[in-house]
Amino acid sequence: MLTKRTTPYTRQKEFPGTFNVLNNTLVCLFCGHSVSWEHKVSVTTHTYNVLSVAESKKTVVNDLVKAFVEANIPLEKVNMLQPFLRKHCREEDLKDFFREKTVSIIVDETTDSRARSVVNILFSYRNNTRLVAVDYLDNVNNVTIGQLIIRTLIEWSIPFSFPRLLASDSAAYMKKSYRELLKPIMPQLLHSPCLAHILNLISLAWTSIPHFDLVKTLLANIKKTFVLTKARRARYLLFLSRNGVQNPASVPLSVATRWNSWFGMAFYVNDYYQYLRISIWKGKKMILMK
Structure with missing residues (x-):
């Protein structure tokens, strides 16, 4: 009741x-x-x-x-079943769900194990997000991306007046595709670039400013000193311990694909600069004595 x-x-x-x-x-x-x-x-x-x-x-x-x-x-062989599954498994239920709906479009470009460009397109409607298209492109640019999105909308029976939002990374070709190809035929469509990607681009850009050349050179040289020398890292930890450092930690070396690791290394070097300087100097002195 x-x-x-x-x-x-x-x-x-x-x-x-x-x-x-x-x-x-x-x-x-x-x-x-x-x-x-x-x-x-x-x-x-x-x-x-x-x-x-x-x-x-x-x-x-x-x-x-x-x-x-x-x-x-091997589970990697499961991809060989795709032709069979496409022939005998129905996709109509998923197409019926998104047909003529005010979907949001999510586009992401990546590379596979063979370095081929793969573009994934997802539709989202009422908290339901599904992968609807995976395509390999020889050339990834504003034209090929726009053509792929338009073709996908047509294949899924979604009128151009229905999509409301396009979410993607902040690549220049994505912005150009939205501005020159998609917006003219879908004036209601809004573009939401990925905030994390924007922050990543900003972080990569400011490290290239000449004012930070000295810091970059310092961190690069420290990384070169420790990255391939396990014995030197062990001696450095022993040096920290003997000089009263509680819970000594090795230098967190930066990784090119993770810009936040660059900051982690910079902060570490700022805190442990004197220890690093003396440890490296003593290491070079030992080599010269030999």
Whole structure:
């Protein structure tokens, strides 16, 4: 029986991690469909059905892995099943879900183990995000990216007036593709560059400013001193311990693909500069004495 206190929010609390409330509507996090919240039996039935489907998918994955292991087939060979799966497994359910929906588009370009450019396109609608296209491009630029997005929208029966948001990295070609190819035919589309990528570009840019050349050279030389010399790192830790340093730690060497590691090394060198200077000087003195 519906009481005055029953609302979509109270139903959401009764089924934690299963539903979200959007515009006073109870929306399933698993399938993205709205659910009648007035009667608890309706919510319970939907929850049971959707969790059963999720569990069955998990069972399929586990059974597939088990079958490959028992047959002594490397899991990397699972990609060879793609033609078979595409022929005999239906994708229409996923296409029906996104068809004519106000989707958000997520685009990301990466490289595979063979250094080929791979572009992944995902659609997101009501907290449901799915991979809908994977394409290998010989040339990644504003034109090829725009063409791929437009072709994907057409294949998934999504009118150009429906997409609302394009999320991508902050690469120049992505911005140009949005500005010159996508925006003219989808004026309602907004572009949201990845904030983390923007911060990464800023962090990489400021280290190239001439004012920091001395710091860069210092860190590069320290890294060169320690990176391939395990014995020298051990002597340095022993030197710290003998000079009263509590819990001595080795130099956190910077990694080119992780700019925050550069800051970590810079802060460390700032704190331990005198120890590093004396330790390296003594190491060179020992070499000269030999």
